[in-house]
Amino acid sequence: MKMITPPAGLAEAVSAQLAQPFKRVTHFTHNGTVYWIKRPERADARMRLQKGNAQRNFDAERKALKTLNAAGLPFPSILLDSPDYFVTPDGGVPLMQLLREAKLPEAERVTAFEAAGRALALMHQAGFAHGRPSIKDICWKDGQITLLDLEYYSPAHNSFRYQVRDLIIFLHSAFAAVEEQRPEMTAAMRAYRLHDTNSIWAGAQAWCHRYRWLDPLTRPIQALKTRHVRDFRALPLLFDALKDAAAQGG
Structure with a gap:
């Protein structure tokens, strides 16, 4: 898979966003470009029964993005990620x-x-x-x-x-x-x-x-x-x- 170098200062901008009140999906602008942060859902017991394990679902989606990107398909690239979040560019x-x-x-x-x-x-x-x-x-x-x-x-x-x-x-x-x-x-x-x-x-x-x-x-x-x-x-x-x-x- 082609390695992607995040833009300068993006990691710091992401850290600032993660310090804000929790949102599962949020977007922000860094140096004139829009990015999205996605995190595992914080589900109550009812939602866990409906959707299953939130961390497992999150990990599966991240893995799928990497797989489909490696196949050359038009999915957003993951610029930064950790067990708790991943960051992608805005798709329009x-x-x-x-x-x-x-x-x-x-x-x-x-x-x-x-x-x-x-x-x-x-x-x-x-x-x-x-x-x-x-x-x-x-x-x-x-x-x-x-x-x-x-x-x-x-x-x-x-x-x-x-x-x-x-x-x-x-x-x-x-x-x-x-x-x-x-x-x-x-x-x-x-x-x-x-x-x-x-x-x-x-x-x-x-x-x-x-x-x-x-x-x-x-x-x-x-x-x-x-x-x-x-x-x-x-x-x-x-x-x-x-x-x-x-x-x-x-």
Whole structure:
């Protein structure tokens, strides 16, 4: 693995942050650059039952980041770490924010989603599965995609089944964000399809065909006028996108 030299003064800046009241995840600026500190969760008994051992989960995520970085995949580099924390550079703006706020020109948003689709496909091509690649955990900065949040990553899940699940989660999260088909999603799907060497797209199509009944079953929920049912309203969009030959890019 390529050794990374932390910027001058970063260790001191991190120490100052760690002296502040505890936050599991926090960000700070050092010499004009944003960095993130992540620490093990301080969970009560109920949360420990739900999520398991916090230190073990933290160690697993740190190890996963190092493994995926070593594989040349677009995850944040660990600049500093100890048993109690690790520090990564900021990855930029989450794709969900780009999609909802539309502050960037459409052409750049399309480019960002195209890059995200390609990044996920290349991760799968390399034999890995992310676990939960929601667009809120995929960032865009300076023409680069950064994938985040490996809480659901497991080496035991690096398989076809979980790669199909990745693709479903990625697309579903995009449709749930805006509740319509947009050029950004089309670009992401085409890029994924172009780099799909293991028939993951076909697997996702088969999944949608198998679970198409969820659409009519949940239509009464979809009709509710509340944002809390976005995930249900995204289902017909997801099913139609994976059925549509035009979205397959060929």
